[in-house]
Amino acid sequence: MVQAWETEFGAEGGLFRRLRAEAATDWQAYTWHDFVRRLSDGTLPLAAFRDFLIQDYLFLIHFARAQALAVFKAESLAAMRQKSGSIAAILEETxxxxxxxxxWGIAEATVRATPESAETVSYTRYVIDRGLAGDILDLEVALAPCTVGYGEVALRILADPNRMLQGNPYQSWIEAxxxxxxxxxxxxxxxxxxxxxxxxxxSARFPLLAATFGEAARLEQRFWQQGLDAAG
Structure with a gap:
């Protein structure tokens, strides 16, 4: 049976769905990682979520830098304007x-003093490296697993029969x-x-684009996993 999230993003026959299908195993492991499932059923250790929040803040800083690179690589003035707006939105989000x-009881000083984890470094620098080495399509493909993936994660949680509907400590994150x-x-x-x-x-570049997309999905898996590892 086709699930709602399989047809929500991208057009049938379009590049995004082709990339998602090519990376199906890694995409599933990312968007329904144990971290996500435990967000859904409310059993995620608080220590895991707190670690995730800190590293996610550090990730956002580099995500803004990647969007700035997208302005430079953009194919049109309209795209430059759109990406400039994305930078402003991300900086506000920080x-x-x-x-x-x-x-969640995490002081700003603690967040700012925490070093980037190896997983945060490897993911953010990979995205920026793909943008520096390639063109705007290479960069956007590297960014898509984050942007689109979190949208799919939310839809999967909403459809989860094991989801905690009352008293889930992570409800505000899910709702966002x-x-x-x-x-x-x-x-x-x-x-x-x-x-x-x-x-x-x-289409002509599909093998390289698929490799980029798949690696970004695997790096997203590791980003979730670092939170679980931090909780012991």
Whole structure:
């Protein structure tokens, strides 16, 4: 049976769905990682979530840098404007993220003093490296597992029969990514991959793009796993 999240992002026959299908095993391991399942059923250790929040803040800083690179690599003035808006939104999100960390008992000083984990370094630098080495399509494909993947994660949680519906400590996080605004952002990112695939020779470059997408999905898995490892 086809699940809702399989048809929510990207067009049938488009580049995004082709990439997702090619990386199906790694994509499944990422979007339904044990960390995600335990977010859904409310059993994730608090220590794991706190570690994730800190590293996610550090990730956001480099995500903004990757979007700045996307401005430089953008194929049009309209794309440059759109990406400039994304940078502003991410920088605003970093401030909101610190506030969210405070709600979980993590002081701003603690967040800022925490070094990047090896998983955070490897993922963020991989994305930026693909952007530096390639063109805007290479960069957007490296970014898509994060942007679109979190949208799919939210849909999977909403459909989970084991989801904790009352008293889930992670409900606000789930709601943030299930919200219409984020879902629209994720759909837009998948549509952009499809459009760039048409304009930038995605079919001819598919093997390399698929390798990039698959590696980004694997790095996302490791990002979840570091939180579980931190909890012991």
């Amino acid at each position: 401030a909101l993220h610190l506030g969210y960390c405070a709600e 990514y299930a919200a219409p605004a984020y879902q629209a952002l994720a759909r837009g990112a998948a549509a952009r991959i499809d459009a760039l695939g048409e304009s930038h020779g995605g």
